[in-house]
Amino acid sequence: MRPPTKPDQPGPGQESCWDYPRPPALDVSHEHVQVVLGGVVVADTTRSWRVLETSHPPTYYLPFEAFVDGALRPAAGSSHCEWKGEAAYFDLLGGDRVAERAAWTYPDPTPRFADLMSAVAVMPAAVDRCLVDDEVVVPQEGGFYGGWITSRVVGPFKGAPGTWGW
Incomplete structure (x- = not known):
């Protein structure tokens, strides 16, 4: 898979999403x-x-x-990822807001992603903000993917108009 433009060159301490594998990898983060x-x-x-x-x-x-009590409420529907399996959704609750279907999990993931059985992803565009080491995340464009863009990673990124076939 190659972008229609040249990938951005990572600087010191950065990584390029074009160096990430397909099928995807699971990386432990602290x-x-x-x-x-x-x-x-x-x-x-x-x-x-x-x-x-x-x-x-x-x-x-x-x-x-990691979630405070009452922040996750099971939501209707599911989706399928060819790599991770069947996803189940949650509404996310915080303050006086409800972000419908803003979070998801894999209750029975494929063996490669077994660690995700006890984990939840959040769509950054659906919440006030997500932070990684105090840096505010930029949501991946497009509304379909749940990527978190920080200064640590360079693109271009799939999700924007015209990138569906990447």
């Missing part, structure tokens, strides 16, 4: 990750996983215990 909704920190952890896939910014998965 970065400080927070999710804020309704002005309230609804998740906070220094133990998470990043799913790294060619042309995508990382998607962070946080352990269930």
Whole structure:
């Protein structure tokens, strides 16, 4: 898979999403990750996983215990990922806000992604903000993918108009 333009050159301490593998890899992270909704920190952890896939910014998965009590409410529907399996969704609750179907998990993931059985991903565009080591995340464009863009990773990234076939 190659972008229609030249990949951005990573600088010191950066990585290119075009160096990520396909099928995707699972990377353990000890970065400080927070999710804020309704002005309230609804998740906070220094133990998470990043799913790294060619042309995508990382998607962070946080352990269930990172979420405050009452922040996750099961939601209707499911979807299927060819790599991870069948996803189940949650509404995310924080302060006076409800972000419908803003979080998901894999209750019975494929063996390669078994660690995600006890983890939840959050769509950054659906919440007030997500932070990685105090840096505010830029949501991956397009509304379909849940990638978290930080200064650590360079693109271009799949998700924007015209990138579907990447």
